[in-house]
Amino acid sequence: MPFIQNTDADRAEMLAAIGVKSVDDLFEQIPAELRLKEALPIDAGLSENELRAEVAELASWNSPLAGAPHSKGSFLGAGLYRHFIPTVVDSLQGRHEFVTAYTPYQPEGSQGTLTVFFEFQTMVAELLGMEIANASMYDGCSAAAEAVIMAANMVRGRDRVVVSRGVHPHTRRTLETYLRWTGIELVEAPLGANGRTELGGLVDDSTCAVLVQNPNTLGVIEDIEGVAKASREAGAVSICSAYPISLGLLKSPGRAGFDIAVADGQSLGNPPAFGGPSFGLFACAQEHVRRMPGRIVGQTVDGEGRRGFALTFQTREQHIRRAKASSNICTNNALIALRGAIYMAAAGPEGLREVAEHCLAKAQYAAKALGDLPGFELPYADSGSFNEFVLRCPIPAAQINRAIDQAGMIGGLDLSRWYPELGDDLLLLAFTELNTREEIDRLVTTLANIAAAAPVA
């Protein structure tokens, strides 16, 4: 049996020590009528070599975002981005002492994990421009939901949350699901013709929180200082969901005046991996520490005065507060957060800036060439964007994507999937430091050929 080391002789010795005749005797607590008489309808087990072959076969049915023969370039982002992952990330995260340890409840034997997270919290707080951060959440969407719940607890007596339509649809859906039975009403702030959030008169004294994403799902750079200000003036808690790589160049939520900042960490050292696992970043001012969800690592000393780290403020958490805990989170996504920490440490401030500049440079190069093509335009060019932008096409975006596919590449997101009200001719294209000039030129040529073939609108 794979992974079970007991031999028949071992089993016999153990049964004798216990004082029963067979293993079946040990299951007597289970009423006979509930014990299975037959094997489960599951295929027989595979050996390691058979398993490897099977999984390789399954993997071959997929077209990854990069690497011929499947793709000679991809432009799909929409919340998951293919960035360069330096080998140190896999190599260091892959150390078994990180992989196979569990939650650091016994701090003396877990100073590795605890130190990692003390440093991680520092990096996240710095990246997001806040005083403190927690040791990670599941992902950006659930982090945003928990931020809204925290905000509702901070501002009692108010029951509306204003959420920009520019926030990722998965985040908005997660919010709806988490808040459904809390009595909190979600109000959506629309996007204007310039692609930015229009709060209008929506933020008032019944608002407990305002949530915006920057850049938003259309790739547009929002006026986040304006949003933070409007929220502050109404006495609401302001929350910003950020894109970590962009923070190499863009102003942080903390600096822009937000109360809480969240983000999805996939872009920090992780492949898209079909959506998960990722990790969530969560940061705020130190005065709110008792309301912040998730695990928190703090610095202290032992009996000899040696510096050490331990989980702290545990009385916020479910294992102590139980029904009164504001969050039920227990196991989070520590190993992926470790990858994020290694990535941020490998990059440093200058490396992060360099990656961001490359992303912006590639996107600007593509935007100029695509915007110049007859029949195509950039509807939100005036608002500014980072590495992702919307392209209006002369024919439906779905057809554009098919043409890109035929050219051996992977296109962007057909925006009508998430924003049907904007029409079916919008394509959301993402560019990272991994897109080569050659790929981008090929994309432009492919679209230019479509423009030439398409009837003039």
Next chain:
Amino acid sequence: MRPDDRFYLPSHEWIKINGDTGIIGITDFAVEELSSGNEGDLVYCDLPETGRQLEDGETFGEIESVKAVADLNTPLAGEVIEVNAAIEEHLEIVAEDPWERGWMVKIKLGNKDTSKLLDAAAYEDLLAKQN
């Protein structure tokens, strides 16, 4: 023998009545439970603002040790008129002297009916039964 100049709740709060004022704190047993041998120093106490109106038995705050947290409930209804600022800075006072210096809030009593509360003897009985 615990002080018999006051009344108790089963949740280990006490109230001492001086005319129209009630002084509220927690018992040594409560402190012991929070700090139960497991490096459980008291670390934080959340107390209400003055002016807040409390009903009989209402939770007005909470007290935490490293590994535990407990609600603080008022035995009788009233308005919070004073909060012990000294313990907010030095929570160890509650552990050192829960009966006098470790008082938590003073209320202007809205209700002086102590019939539902435990007296010292009844509280001792309750503790004996728990063990």
Next chain:
Amino acid sequence: MNKDTLLFEKSRPGQRTLRLGKLDVPPADLSALPSAALREKPPLLPEVGELDLVRHYVLLSKKNISITDSFYPLGSCTMKYNPVTNEALVQIPGLADVHPEEDAGRVQGALSVMQRLAEGLAAITGLPGVTLHPAAGAQGELTALLVAHAHFHAQGQHQRDKVLIPDSAHGTNPASATIAGMKAVELKSGPDGLVDLEDLDAKVGDDTAVLMITNPSTLGLFETNIAQICEKVHAAGGLVYMDGANLNAIMGVARPADFGVDMMHINLHKTFSTPHGGGGPGAGPICVTEALERYLPVPRVVEEEGGLRLDYDAPDSIGMLRGWPGNFGVLVRAYAYLRRLGAEGVRRVAENAVLNANYLRAKLREAYHLPFDRVCMHEFVCNTRKQRESGVHALDIAKRLIDLGHHPMTIYFPLVVSEAMMIEPTETESKSTLDAFVEDMLLIAAEAATDPEKLHRAPVTTPVGRLDEGRAVRQPILRYTPAS
């Protein structure tokens, strides 16, 4: 250099590990962005070269106890061996570099892994409706409670807002109930450690939405009355949710659907060997009866002519609890593990897990008090009653175990046993490891009698000794701050 420095303390301005190559397009034009949107100051991140970076994390890793170097009997965590094959499999580009918004025809492999894993979980639980969406067990619990809430709401039964939860339950159970907009009501355990049926009778009613039950319980005991418990809850119109954290004890031996359970979650990072990672990622799929399937989260993997695809549109779905389909990397590992086990392997896991736990129980019951001294399932609880006179607590025993080269068992949980020590060896440990652990536990029992101070001082072999956790709260330092 002091080996205990932080990355920030090793930083040198201008140093870094990650450097990209030459830009092959014109440089970025920052003036195209609103100037107010730009960062004024770089973030304080470490500035270290590659060798220092590598050394730092390698040295940190050596300060951890992990399954791959130590016996790790954390009760209810199922710290079984994490097969190294699985770590290699998730790195295959065809699995690592795929995006859920790619055309469905291009991700049939990823969708197949999900579908096949779901089928395996349905077979093991007997519950056909499976979602792989929740990120962890706690999210699975919340998902199930939201499903229940949606179900009763659709039936017009708005009065059902109570969740009955045994006092021995894991803290996530009542916490999840609160977030799902329901009230947690505690059920007492009887003297046998199981749910007290009289208390259940007194508390179940037409305001009961769900009974959450962990089976085997957190005491490592099978709820023998489970069928009766489910009947009572169903008779009152409620649903039964099984916390599947302890599935390792019964999979292949008994099937939760047969008990009468309507919903349950599975912790893939416990029962299905996916690694614990210092605190995740895990995954908490839930399995439900056919009647409840319509409420499961989206996206779902659906099969149509032409293949599998992700469906985000189920009208009765409770929605999403996180982005994208699920923790795919964790799902791949669980799938690979299940394929290694096969039907027979699944059963052998439970058999050997229960055997190993009972062996330890038999060997330790003289030295340590067992509140429930009978055959256990995959874990058992003992406490320090026999050590009381010496003033030795569960914490001391745990810390001494660290010096002896083991990770401690779970301590002070479940709350229903004072000074609880919950031991779960799992099926992957060999008898030699178990015997070594027994020897060390007996040594500790002897030391408790003759030299308790030694236990109070432990651990002494670790990089730091017992930490002042009170200070960590009273004088919080939650991040590194450079000295000005």
